[in-house]
Amino acid sequence: MPNNLLIYTIFLFVFIFxxxxxxxxIQLKAKEKLxxxxxxxxxxxxxxxxxxxxxxxxxxxxxxxxxxxFIPIAIMSNFLLSMYDYKFKTRFYIIAIPIAVILTFVLNYxxxxxxxxxxxxxxxxxxxxxxxxxxxxxxxxxxDRQIEKVIACFLYGSGILSCFYYASARFHASELQFIIxxxxxxxxxxxxSMLLPVLCIQIINQKRTIYLEAxxxxxxxxxxxxxxxxxxxxxxxxxDISNPLQAVMFQIGQIKKTIPQENELFxxxxxxxKAIKDIISHVREYECVLSGTRTLELGxxxxxxxxxxxxxxxxxxxxxxxxxxxxxxxxSHDTKIRVDRTSFIHSVASxxxxxxxxxxxxxxxxxxxxxxxxxxxxxEVVDQGIGMSKQNLNNLFDIGISTSRAGTLGEVGTGFGxxxxxxxxxxxxxxxxxxxxxxxxxxxxxxxxxxxxIEVYNK
Numbered sequence: 001m002p003n004n005l006l007i008y009t010i011f012l013f014v015f016i017f018x019x020x021x022x023x024x025x026i027q028l029k030a031k032e033k034l035x036x037x038x039x040x041x042x043x044x045x046x047x048x049x050x051x052x053x054x055x056x057x058x059x060x061x062x063x064x065x066x067x068x069x070f071i072p073i074a075i076m077s078n079f080l081l082s083m084y085d086y087k088f089k090t091r092f093y094i095i096a097i098p099i100a101v102i103l104t105f106v107l108n109y110x111x112x113x114x115x116x117x118x119x120x121x122x123x124x125x126x127x128x129x130x131x132x133x134x135x136x137x138x139x140x141x142x143x144d145r146q147i148e149k150v151i152a153c154f155l156y157g158s159g160i161l162s163c164f165y166y167a168s169a170r171f172h173a174s175e176l177q178f179i180i181x182x183x184x185x186x187x188x189x190x191x192x193s194m195l196l197p198v199l200c201i202q203i204i205n206q207k208r209t210i211y212l213e214a215x216x217x218x219x220x221x222x223x224x225x226x227x228x229x230x231x232x233x234x235x236x237x238x239x240d241i242s243n244p245l246q247a248v249m250f251q252i253g254q255i256k257k258t259i260p261q262e263n264e265l266f267x268x269x270x271x272x273x274k275a276i277k278d279i280i281s282h283v284r285e286y287e288c289v290l291s292g293t294r295t296l297e298l299g300x301x302x303x304x305x306x307x308x309x310x311x312x313x314x315x316x317x318x319x320x321x322x323x324x325x326x327x328x329x330x331x332s333h334d335t336k337i338r339v340d341r342t343s344f345i346h347s348v349a350s351x352x353x354x355x356x357x358x359x360x361x362x363x364x365x366x367x368x369x370x371x372x373x374x375x376x377x378x379x380e381v382v383d384q385g386i387g388m389s390k391q392n393l394n395n396l397f398d399i400g401i402s403t404s405r406a407g408t409l410g411e412v413g414t415g416f417g418x419x420x421x422x423x424x425x426x427x428x429x430x431x432x433x434x435x436x437x438x439x440x441x442x443x444x445x446x447x448x449x450x451x452x453x454i455e456v457y458n459k
Contacts, residue, residue, distance in 0.1 A: 008179065012186055013049055019193050020046050034200045037079050041196070044072040045189065060108040062170055063118040064101065069125050073159060076192065077128035080152050080199065083206070086135050093127070100124045114171035122167045129156045129163075148202060151195045158188040249273050298428065300336040300454060301344065303370060303377065304329060310349050310368070314357065321409065322362040325353075330371040336454045337377055339428045348424050351417040352381040352447050359385035359445065361408050372453065376430070379449040387443040388436040396434050397422040425449060 023039035030036075048068050055065040070093075078088040100120035107117040133156045136149050162184045169177040252269055307327050318325045337344070356366045364384040371378055386408065388396070396418050418434075425432045430451040437443035 009053060012189070013053075015186070015193075016042065016046050016049055016189060019189075032200075032204050034079070034082075034204060037075060038196055038200060041072050041075040041079065041192070044075060048072060059114050059117055059171060060104070062114070063104050063108070063121055066118060066166060066170075067097070067101070067121045067124065069163070070097070070128075073125055073128050076155065076159075076196070077132045079196070080132050080155065081135060083148055083152075083199070083202070084135055084139070086139075088128070089131070093124070096127070097124055115167050118167045118170070122163050126160050126163045129159045132156050148199060151199055154191055155188075155195060158184070158191055162188050298338050298340055301339055301341045302333075303331065303335045303337050303379075304333040306337075306341070306345055306349065307368065307370065309345055310353060313345075313350065314353055317354075317357060318366070321357060321360070323357060323360050324365045325357075325368070326365055327368045328370070330369070331377070335370075335377065337428075337451050338454055339451065340424075343424050344428070348421050348449070349379070349381075351421050352449070355417060355447070356381050356383035356385065356445070359383060359408060361385060373450075375453050376450040377453055379451070380446055381449075382444065382446045384444040388434070388445050393434050393436060397432070421447075421449075425451075428452075 019042040020039070023035065023042050027035040027039045048071070051068055052065050055061045074088065074093070081088060100123070103120040104117060107120070132152060136152045136156075165181060165184055169181060252273065307329055311325060311327055314325055339348075353366070353368070360366055360383045366384075367380070367382040369380045369382065371380075398419070422432050428451055430449065432450070433448045434445065435448070436445040
């Protein structure tokens, strides 16, 4: 090497040493093993420059000393291939390297030019680089990792060019060839210093993403299994309770017939058993709605006829509690709503009206008002009862939070009524809202059912 080019060697040596120092400090604090690999890479590069610079002439010596470049190349290739979970072929190179060394001796003995003498070692050094290119661009060409592939191509490509340039220009190199050789080596190492940390971060983020996705998947599976077990247990429980409950209710009814006078104890027992039966019925219905096992056939149903049937169902119950049920249908008698008629009357409207009855005091009114608003058919159930707190209003349709309260005459609720109303209303393509004045007690509650206008719905 010409003496006036010593400055290039020193510059390259200092640049590499700084990278060794930086990654030594990083890997001391970083938990990821990838930074340790980067430190080992730069440390091996440091020793390559140190030892390779000690051999300045001799066709055989320059050929063999180039073999030490295989160490940093192998570390870098192994690092890059880890992006694809691809294992470096260590066993192959354990066999190939001795063969390359023997060929180098043979070619030198035969007096072959340096480019041929050094070629077995050059091919060994470029083997991991070509392998990396093949894996990135061919084996995993369909994977969407464009940034990693571009970076890998730069690193692999610069390494391959440097290796072949060494074979063509290292022996008896001119001053210009030395400058080009050191320049290509510097560019290759510069790319490594800039791009390897980027890939390191990419790989770390990728592994963390995979880990988190697996964690979420496992957790989702566990929750799904737990949900299925609970639902199965609930179905079994409801089924097994229903039959004994029916038997007990029948037996109490038969015993009550044998007692001549009214017995308050039997009346309370029958009332509580009926409450349990209602809870079981609601649980079954709610589970069917949520699981999708209950399919609804929506059709165009006369709103007027539905309101008439609701009035017939509740007339006697309202009279017993001395509460007036008033229906104000502000729409024409031809107005239709698209619902499942049975579910609308017995699961939606009946729940709303029975709730209003439950929380109203004797002598008051419950209004059912039907009108049109914002392209919706609105059905409002308005009572003058005990009202609701803001907290209960917010949680009214949430099955996970109990808002059940005793009625004005001690009526027991199940807590399933309003969630069932919401579930069915959504299946009808509508929504349900609740409001209650917070200014005073007995301010009443209004439940508003919004259903799509049949004419708008058809559009």
